[in-house]
Amino acid sequence: MKGTKFKIDEFESDLIKATGLEITVGRIVEEEWEEILGPTPMPSVTDLRKWDFALLNRYKPMYAPLCDLCCLCTYGKCDLSDGKKGACGIDIGAQQGRIVLLACCIGAAAHGGHARHIVEHLIEEHGDMPIDMGKNVEVEAPLVRLIAGIMPKKLSDLLEPLEYAEGELMHSLSATHTGQEGYFTDFESKALHVSMTDQLLMEIADVAQISALGFPKGDPGAPLVDIGFGSIDTKKPVILCIGHNVVPGAEVINYLRDHDLYDKVEVAGICCTAHDLTRYDKGAKIVGPLSKQLQFVRTGIADVIIVDEQCVRADVLQEARKTGAAVIATNDKICLGLPDRTKDSPKDVIDNLLGGAPGALILDAEKVGEVAVRTAIKLSETRKRRALNVVKEAKKCIQCGLCIRECHNNLDIPRGMEKAAKGDLSLLSEIYELCIGCGRCENVCSKEIPIVSLLGGAAKEITRKERYKVRSGRGPIQDTEIRNVGSPIVLGEIPGVVAFVGCPNYAGSSKEIAEMAEIFLSRRYIVTTSGCAAMDIAMYKDEEGKTLYEKYPGNFDAGCLSNVGSCVSNAHIAGAAIKIASIFAHRNLRGNYEEIADYILNRVGAVGVAWGAMSQKAASIATGFNRLGVPVILGPRGAKYRRTYLGRPDKSEDWMVYNARTGEKVQISPSPEYLLYVAESKEEAIVSIAKNCIRPNDTTKGRQIKLTHYIDLHKRYFGKMPEDIAMYIRTEADIPITLKAEIMKILKAEKWEPRITPDPTLLERLCRKKEVK
Amino acid sequence: MTIPWFSANIPGPKQARVVTPEIAAKILSKVGRKMMLCGSGIKGQKIGKEPIQKYILDLSKEMSVVVAPSVLKDFLEMGAEPVAKGVVEVTNLLRDAEWRGFDGKGNYDMVAYLGFPYYLESQMLSVLKHFSDIKTMSLGRFYQPNADYSFDNLKEKEWEKNFENLISLLRRK
Ligand code: SF4
Ligand code: SF4
Numbered sequence: 001m002k003g004t005k006f007k008i009d010e011f012e013s014d015l016i017k018a019t020g021l022e023i024t025v026g027r028i029v030e031e032e033w034e035e036i037l038g039p040t041p042m043p044s045v046t047d048l049r050k051w052d053f054a055l056l057n058r059y060k061p062m063y064a065p066l067c068d069l070c071c072l073c074t075y076g077k078c079d080l081s082d083g084k085k086g087a088c089g090i091d092i093g094a095q096q097g098r099i100v101l102l103a104c105c106i107g108a109a110a111h112g113g114h115a116r117h118i119v120e121h122l123i124e125e126h127g128d129m130p131i132d133m134g135k136n137v138e139v140e141a142p143l144v145r146l147i148a149g150i151m152p153k154k155l156s157d158l159l160e161p162l163e164y165a166e167g168e169l170m171h172s173l174s175a176t177h178t179g180q181e182g183y184f185t186d187f188e189s190k191a192l193h194v195s196m197t198d199q200l201l202m203e204i205a206d207v208a209q210i211s212a213l214g215f216p217k218g219d220p221g222a223p224l225v226d227i228g229f230g231s232i233d234t235k236k237p238v239i240l241c242i243g244h245n246v247v248p249g250a251e252v253i254n255y256l257r258d259h260d261l262y263d264k265v266e267v268a269g270i271c272c273t274a275h276d277l278t279r280y281d282k283g284a285k286i287v288g289p290l291s292k293q294l295q296f297v298r299t300g301i302a303d304v305i306i307v308d309e310q311c312v313r314a315d316v317l318q319e320a321r322k323t324g325a326a327v328i329a330t331n332d333k334i335c336l337g338l339p340d341r342t343k344d345s346p347k348d349v350i351d352n353l354l355g356g357a358p359g360a361l362i363l364d365a366e367k368v369g370e371v372a373v374r375t376a377i378k379l380s381e382t383r384k385r386r387a388l389n390v391v392k393e394a395k396k397c398i399q400c401g402l403c404i405r406e407c408h409n410n411l412d413i414p415r416g417m418e419k420a421a422k423g424d425l426s427l428l429s430e431i432y433e434l435c436i437g438c439g440r441c442e443n444v445c446s447k448e449i450p451i452v453s454l455l456g457g458a459a460k461e462i463t464r465k466e467r468y469k470v471r472s473g474r475g476p477i478q479d480t481e482i483r484n485v486g487s488p489i490v491l492g493e494i495p496g497v498v499a500f501v502g503c504p505n506y507a508g509s510s511k512e513i514a515e516m517a518e519i520f521l522s523r524r525y526i527v528t529t530s531g532c533a534a535m536d537i538a539m540y541k542d543e544e545g546k547t548l549y550e551k552y553p554g555n556f557d558a559g560c561l562s563n564v565g566s567c568v569s570n571a572h573i574a575g576a577a578i579k580i581a582s583i584f585a586h587r588n589l590r591g592n593y594e595e596i597a598d599y600i601l602n603r604v605g606a607v608g609v610a611w612g613a614m615s616q617k618a619a620s621i622a623t624g625f626n627r628l629g630v631p632v633i634l635g636p637r638g639a640k641y642r643r644t645y646l647g648r649p650d651k652s653e654d655w656m657v658y659n660a661r662t663g664e665k666v667q668i669s670p671s672p673e674y675l676l677y678v679a680e681s682k683e684e685a686i687v688s689i690a691k692n693c694i695r696p697n698d699t700t701k702g703r704q705i706k707l708t709h710y711i712d713l714h715k716r717y718f719g720k721m722p723e724d725i726a727m728y729i730r731t732e733a734d735i736p737i738t739l740k741a742e743i744m745k746i747l748k749a750e751k752w753e754p755r756i757t758p759d760p761t762l763l764e765r766l767c768r769k770k771e772v773k
Numbered sequence: 774m775t776i777p778w779f780s781a782n783i784p785g786p787k788q789a790r791v792v793t794p795e796i797a798a799k800i801l802s803k804v805g806r807k808m809m810l811c812g813s814g815i816k817g818q819k820i821g822k823e824p825i826q827k828y829i830l831d832l833s834k835e836m837s838v839v840v841a842p843s844v845l846k847d848f849l850e851m852g853a854e855p856v857a858k859g860v861v862e863v864t865n866l867l868r869d870a871e872w873r874g875f876d877g878k879g880n881y882d883m884v885a886y887l888g889f890p891y892y893l894e895s896q897m898l899s900v901l902k903h904f905s906d907i908k909t910m911s912l913g914r915f916y917q918p919n920a921d922y923s924f925d926n927l928k929e930k931e932w933e934k935n936f937e938n939l940i941s942l943l944r945r946k
């Protein structure tokens with residue numbers, strides 16, 4: 001019963017008369033927070049269904065099944081092609097919604113498991129600490145405030161929204177069971193719902209770790225830290241941490257500090273654990289994003305590999321075996337079949353590992369710290385790093401071509417091998433640049449050539465020099481920054497906020513993401529980033545040898561590049577959009593999701609870009625942003641998520657909103673055009689980003705600025721004026737001055753007529769005056 | 774049964790029929806309203822010594838041609854101005870039976886895809902396979918099971934020959 005809450009709008013008996021009474025079983029809701037409680041604190045699965053349907057009505061899901069079959073129950077397999085239904089009655093559309101919901105549930109569960117572990121662990125280790133996001137951050141947890149209607153003060157206050165989200169996750173997941181939900185829009189509504197709670201869970205995890213572990217607190221000047229293979233000092237023992245939960249890695253650093261070993265051992269990370277290690281200690285190194293995992297493990301540089309949770313290769317133990325590195329599993333999500341040594345003495349475990357045991361499961365972070373350090377020091381003295389003879393290995397190739405068929409990027413490995421066999425490693429080295437390190441090519445190789453290692457070997461000279469700077473994750477955006485940029489964003493004078501997030505499953509070069517970021521930085525958009533994308537942005541230098549982090553300040557401001565941190569820090573990007581509504585526009589946050597999402601959709605020109613999105617977490621992150629009114633653009637691989645949310649600019653009836661001033665329904669420009677789009681190429685994405693920053697609420701000056709960028713980028717990449725330009729001109733004052741003559745000609749040819757700029761909303765209840773019929 | 778180029782990309786029992794250029798030309802010439810979608814992969818692609826764009830422009834006399842915006846410039850430089858739109862956007866329009874087409878004359882009976890990343894094309898073909906009555910054809914180098922008709926997995930030279938052959942057969946009709 002704890003945490004069960006009910007509201008009574010009006011109650012009258014012989015003894016009591018009450019209005020607006022709110023009771024939570026287990027605790028009375030403290031009324032320290034004066035903000036009025038909105039209509040949906042801790043919304044249930046169906047509470048925001050109407051909002052979802054308003055979105056889905058405009059942005060209809062387009063399904064691209066990856067498989068025509070369903071094999072989820074023993075009625076199956078069922079073939080759902082040609083309009084056939086499964087034995088349970090489900091059709092292919094609903095089945096896609098179901099799989100999307102499943103993916104979002106998995107994503108949310110990953111963040112939820114992380115959040116649950118870290119909050120409980122931090123309370124246990126550090127006590128019930130106050131939540132502290134830094135001096136300029138009063139709205140400490142915008143998503144917790146918005147969704148749960150709670151203002152958390154201390155770590156234990158995060159437990160209630162955590163429990164709420166876990167409950168919603170269970171309800172949402174249960175809807176995917178055979179014989180439950182049957183219609184695609186309701187699967188989508190649940191996907192949007194569980195992905196909203198995913199944002200909440202990410203925020204809970206990051207707020208807790210920022211408060212308790214001393215991470216940068218909204219600091220735009222967070223330190224520049226080292227990233228890249230070349231930044232690792234291979235002369236020292238090396239401990240590599242892979243995953244997303246910083247706790248064991250932090251204990252490694254604690255042990256080193258406490259035992260005067262800090263400078264003697266290298267601590268490096270891959271994926272988000274790496275970000276968080278540098279937030280904990282700026283001396284930690286980042287090897288790189290997920291795509292570097294197999295490559296780096298294969299180099300044998302790491303003496304000990306610590307895995308925590310999420311994005312860890314399932315074959316890490318076998319791979320480590322090849323190099324003689326010891327693996328320590330530290331989390332209940334990833335035990336790898338290893339013996340549980342949690343209760344054993346560190347000495348016994350270390351002896352066992354030094355004696356050749358492949359690894360150990362240790363579910364005690366402090367013990368992990370000690371075992372990892374002492375094992376790494378010893379192992380580094382005895383372990384030999386084997387060099388690979390690339391030419392000799394390449395000579396084994398029989399040109400069967402099986403590898404290229406397995407390769408996501410169709411990389412011409414056979415030709416690379418042919419050249420390498422003759423001593424020319426240039427093509428293999430080029431392939432390395434485009435390789436996402438999946439290892440699929442090796443699995444099919446007729447001659448069992450370790451292709452991934454060969455690519456790494458061929459590119460050795462390049463990787464040795466891979467040493468860059470990335471700004472350590474700053475965490476939240478300060479309230480003061482929001483005050484400065486709120487108005488220019490909402491009025492459109494800052495042309496947009498572009499968030500580069502997600503995984504490194506790129507279709508082309510990983511450099512593309514930095515190139516895109518720089519285009520928008522140089523045009524004075526606000527650029528923000530997180531996760532693996534933030535790392536790839538760092539792994540690119542300009543002619544002067546500077547990375548974008550060295551070139552552009554870390555503020556949340558026009559022409560600045562802010563790295564918020566790891567995957568869970570994505571919550572701060574959502575939080576910034578929410579804070580614009582609350583701090584700048586003074587909209588109530590508390591339990592007021594629909595109104596805030598409506599505000600963001602219509603006013604905050606923000607676009608998310610997940611150029612290499614791979615995981616189920618990326619699915620739930622994107623879908624969570626979508627419910628909040630933020631469009632997301634995916635790279636071409638994103639088509640495999642099976643679902644996009646696409647508007648139809650050619651259907652004017654889809655682009656009607658209420659004018660809150662009058663209650664009238666009025667026509668708007670088709671903006672944002674999509675909620676979830678897949679772009680085939682970098683060029684298409686760039687132009688699409690600029691276009692999708694347009695919002696119905698832009699002032700004429702703001703619209704001019706946004707259109708100037710859209711037109712300029714369209715001309716630059718596609719060679720001509722966009723054909724849909726007339727749709728985005730409301731009055732002549734929207735036309736960029738330098739293009740007036742050219743655009744007027746188009747408007748005339750299209751018999752364009754001016755339209756009003758409304759106070760736009762999709763919510764009739766927000767209209768101040770009802771339409772007079 | 775032909776194995777998809779990415780061998781794991783087996784969607785189910787319903788898979789494309791492998792076609793030769795002759796059969797493809799026959800099918801295409803019988804269809805009423807047809808469209809060819811060209812992706813970013815045509816950039817720099819040559820058929821013999823000629824840029825593929827020249828062949829595509831030839832084909833545009835037989836059917837509507839829509840190109841990925843990222844390759845539009847190449848066509849503009851040749852003095853042509855085909856419709857340019859992202860493949861996801863076009864496929865979304867195509868799945869709507871009520872859509873009036875780029876020329877206002879109604880939706881299409883058949884769509885051919887060329888020059889897209891394999892998996893992206895596969896997914897777009899899947900949209901039309903499941904959510905439209907439009908017939909689809911894949912004209913790329915690799916077998917696409919989600920199409921109705923597809924070229925086989927071909928070597929670069931074989932494919933060039935196939936494509937050239939198809940165009941000349943269509944032009945002869
Ligand atoms: S869940 Fe439905 S569609 Fe899937 S296998 Fe079972 S009966 Fe068939
Ligand atoms: S490891 Fe690299 S080369 Fe091999 S299949 Fe994956 S992406 Fe292609």
Ligand code: SF4
Nearest residue numbers: 397398400401403445
């Ligand atoms: S699969 Fe192995 S043997 Fe075959 S071409 Fe590729 S590298 Fe050579």
